[in-house]
Amino acid sequence: AQSVTQLGSHVSVSEGALVLLRCNYSSSVPPYLFWYVQYPNQGLQLLLKYTSAATLVKGINGFEAEFKKSETSFHLTKPSAHMSDAAEYFCAVIDTGGFKTIFGAGTRLFVKA
Amino acid sequence: DVKVTQSSRYLVKRTGEKVFLECVQDMDHENMFWYRQDPGLGLRLIYFSYDVKMKEKGDIPEGYSVSREKKERFSLILESASTNQTSMYLCASSRHRGGSYNEQFFGPGTRLTVL
Numbered sequence: 001a002q003s004v005t006q007l008g009s010h011v012s013v014s015e016g017a018l019v020l021l022r023c024n025y026s027s028s029v030p031p032y033l034f035w036y037v038q039y040p041n042q043g044l045q046l047l048l049k050y051t052s053a054a055t056l057v058k059g060i061n062g063f064e065a066e067f068k069k070s071e072t073s074f075h076l077t078k079p080s081a082h083m084s085d086a087a088e089y090f091c092a093v094i095d096t097g098g099f100k101t102i103f104g105a106g107t108r109l110f111v112k113a
Numbered sequence: 114d115v116k117v118t119q120s121s122r123y124l125v126k127r128t129g130e131k132v133f134l135e136c137v138q139d140m141d142h143e144n145m146f147w148y149r150q151d152p153g154l155g156l157r158l159i160y161f162s163y164d165v166k167m168k169e170k171g172d173i174p175e176g177y178s179v180s181r182e183k184k185e186r187f188s189l190i191l192e193s194a195s196t197n198q199t200s201m202y203l204c205a206s207s208r209h210r211g212g213s214y215n216e217q218f219f220g221p222g223t224r225l226t227v228l
Contacts, residue, residue, distance in 0.1 A: 009153065036219075041221075041222075043203055043220050046216050090156070094215050099144060099161065099169075101215065101217055104155060
């Protein structure tokens with residue numbers, strides 16, 4: 001079965017600083033990878049997804065993620081954090097059977113003024 | 114605008130009560146899912162369904178059952194609620210196609226408290 005590991009349950013950055021949220025996946029061919037965001041008291045929404053068309057994937061709200069097969073990583077970045085980015089972020093991978101999504105434990109991002 | 118709706122945002126029930134959580138999607142999706150979300154544990158899959166009247170157990174099905182009589186509706190049932198079922202419940206749906214098309218669309222969640 002597939003799995004994802006998110007390093008760091010909490011990340012705190014200052015407004016304007018780089019955001020880096022880490023995700024590593026168990027190897028598979030091909031991995032279908034996603035980042036979802038959950039704002040307070042809301043459900044999850046898709047931030048971006050890796051479709052194998054390009055290793056650098058751009059998502060909504062200025063986020064992007066780079067697929068690195070050699071490192072089995074799919075880290076999420078944003079050059080400049082905004083207060084509105086404070087949320088919980090989940091890395092996810094499609095399970096081998098194709099129906100289920102396996103979610104990481106989540107990383108809560110705090111943005112300091 | 115695509116939408117997944119859940120019948121309640123907040124629910125308070127007593128131990129032993131039968132609880133119904135309803136989820137409706139308007140995207141004609143084949144797949145529907147129920148998760149529970151607890152701090153530090155991420156999302157855990159309770160049940161999913163890939164077609165009407167079909168259901169599959171997820172990772173933590175004990176104490177829960179589901180019903181899918183219509184394509185757009187997927188219900189989660191707690192036969193006899195217990196305090197350890199206090200949690201946030203999230204419903205999601207996705208298309209039947211594989212791979213990257215299986216992005217999931219989520220409802221707003223139901224925060225259930227069992228007293």
